[in-house]
Amino acid sequence: MIIDKILLEKLKSNFQEAFWFIKTNKVRTFLTALGIIFGVASVITMLAIGNGAEKEILSQLELVGVNNIVVTPIPDEKNDNLSEDEEESNKTESKRFSKGLDLLDVKNIKNQIPSVKIVSPEIILNTYVINNGRQHSVKLIGITNDFLTTSNIHLEKGKIFSNYQIKNALPVCIVGKKVEKKLFTGESAIGKQVKVKDVWLQVIGVIEEKLISDKAQENLGIRDLNEDIYIPTNTFLVRYKDRKIIVDDVNVKNTNNNGPKKKNYRGNYHQVDKLTIQVFNSDELKATAEVLSKMLVRRHNDILDFEISIPIQLLKQQQKTKQIFNIVLSIIAGISLLIGGIGIMNIMLASVLERTKEIGIIRAIGATEEDVILQFLSESVLISVGGGIIGIILGVIGAYVIEIFSGIETILSLSSILTSFFIAVMVGLTFGIFPAKSAARKRPIEALRSE
Numbered sequence: 001m002i003i004d005k006i007l008l009e010k011l012k013s014n015f016q017e018a019f020w021f022i023k024t025n026k027v028r029t030f031l032t033a034l035g036i037i038f039g040v041a042s043v044i045t046m047l048a049i050g051n052g053a054e055k056e057i058l059s060q061l062e063l064v065g066v067n068n069i070v071v072t073p074i075p076d077e078k079n080d081n082l083s084e085d086e087e088e089s090n091k092t093e094s095k096r097f098s099k100g101l102d103l104l105d106v107k108n109i110k111n112q113i114p115s116v117k118i119v120s121p122e123i124i125l126n127t128y129v130i131n132n133g134r135q136h137s138v139k140l141i142g143i144t145n146d147f148l149t150t151s152n153i154h155l156e157k158g159k160i161f162s163n164y165q166i167k168n169a170l171p172v173c174i175v176g177k178k179v180e181k182k183l184f185t186g187e188s189a190i191g192k193q194v195k196v197k198d199v200w201l202q203v204i205g206v207i208e209e210k211l212i213s214d215k216a217q218e219n220l221g222i223r224d225l226n227e228d229i230y231i232p233t234n235t236f237l238v239r240y241k242d243r244k245i246i247v248d249d250v251n252v253k254n255t256n257n258n259g260p261k262k263k264n265y266r267g268n269y270h271q272v273d274k275l276t277i278q279v280f281n282s283d284e285l286k287a288t289a290e291v292l293s294k295m296l297v298r299r300h301n302d303i304l305d306f307e308i309s310i311p312i313q314l315l316k317q318q319q320k321t322k323q324i325f326n327i328v329l330s331i332i333a334g335i336s337l338l339i340g341g342i343g344i345m346n347i348m349l350a351s352v353l354e355r356t357k358e359i360g361i362i363r364a365i366g367a368t369e370e371d372v373i374l375q376f377l378s379e380s381v382l383i384s385v386g387g388g389i390i391g392i393i394l395g396v397i398g399a400y401v402i403e404i405f406s407g408i409e410t411i412l413s414l415s416s417i418l419t420s421f422f423i424a425v426m427v428g429l430t431f432g433i434f435p436a437k438s439a440a441r442k443r444p445i446e447a448l449r450s451e
Contacts, residue, residue, distance in 0.1 A: 033387030035340020040391025042333035047416035052409035073270035142236030158205030341431035348435030384428025
């Protein structure tokens with residue numbers, strides 16, 4: 001106990017002496033601590049950006065699903081400025097005919113690819129909804145109940161489509177949360193009627209609100225699911241629009257006895273606007289996508305009028321890019337801390353030279369090498385701790401500034417703040433040892449003789 005008290009008294013005395021020395025050399029101390037300040041601020045900001053990026057990736061994974069493959073059709077685009085070679089290529093291609101992406105493809109994918117768990121088709125129509133005499137733009141989406149599974153969304157209230165409603169193409173719908181708030185402010189939409197284009201639909205369900213950032217919509221090509229109205233695919237095809245029937249009629253009318261004189265512009269002839277295929281195992285994603293591509297090319301008469309993407313692979317690539325970015329930031333932060341540590345060591349060495357006589361006096365009156373080491377280490381630790389505290393404040397402010405002005409989400413955590421503070425203290429200890437030992441090795445007589 002007596003030894004502990006003596007050690008505590010020594011530490012207290014050394015830190016008081018260190019604090020006095022730092023106080024009398026404010027400018028030099030501040031300049032010494034700049035490396036630590038910027039290093040700690042960089043560490044905190046970097047970790048905040050990394051945490052935000054990780055959260056964004058996880059939230060995007062929830063939106064696209066871990067085991068999903070997405071098939072999107074490519075419409076026939078009219079181009080009046082084709083070269084002769086392209087015209088010749090079009091004439092050859094016009095001899096082949098693709099039926100487009102349709103519900104028969106959905107059925108075949110389910111039946112013929114063993115690794116496929118569920119297939120969710122979507123048919124999309126940009127239209128309007130009328131409420132209280134006002135017209136609002138809306139996306140009407142024809143879906144099956146599997147859409148909720150592949151999109152990882154749940155109903156907040158109400159029910160999913162029943163088999164009877166699907167089979168008989170009944171005018172029922174499920175609305176997004178934002179649609180409910182817009183059309184039925186302050187009350188539930190369940191059981192209410194909405195007029196979408198020329199058809200009255202009864203609301204039987206409301207999906208729970210799902211936060212989807214603008215960046216996620218842009219990067220992943222997904223919609224804000226909260227702003228859509230969903231109906232069964234049969235209801236969509238019977239009561240609204242079936243592009244397959246319309247396009248087939250147009251092709252028949254455009255063909256006369258002499259045959260078509262030129263390639264017909266078909267526009268969007270696909271019955272389905274999007275297919276989401278969910279596999280049982282994520283390891284089967286790539287192989288399933290290859291089999292799926294071959295099957296659809298064959299069914300579409302060797303015409304590649306669709307695109308296949310695996311969202312999780314895109315996200316992994318983004319994650320890899322962000323990890324590289326975080327590594328670069330870590331290196332920059334490490335360099336700042338290294339420079340800060342070197343700065344502390346240089347200043348402490350200079351301090352040792354300036355205080356040679358002081359060292360000789362305290363050694364002459366009985367101070368041990370250990371006492372001298374503790375005194376100089378106390379100064380370096382105080383400098384690094386002070387720089388660490390200022391760095392923490394700047395790092396927190398910097399994280400908020402980055403989020404406000406750049407739109408990059410940053411998440412501060414207690415662990416990142418404690419880690420950066422611990423690093424600052426360790427830098428002070430590590431780079432203060434050499435100057436402290438250098439001071440302690442000086443012989444009292446030589447120190448007192450120096451000028």
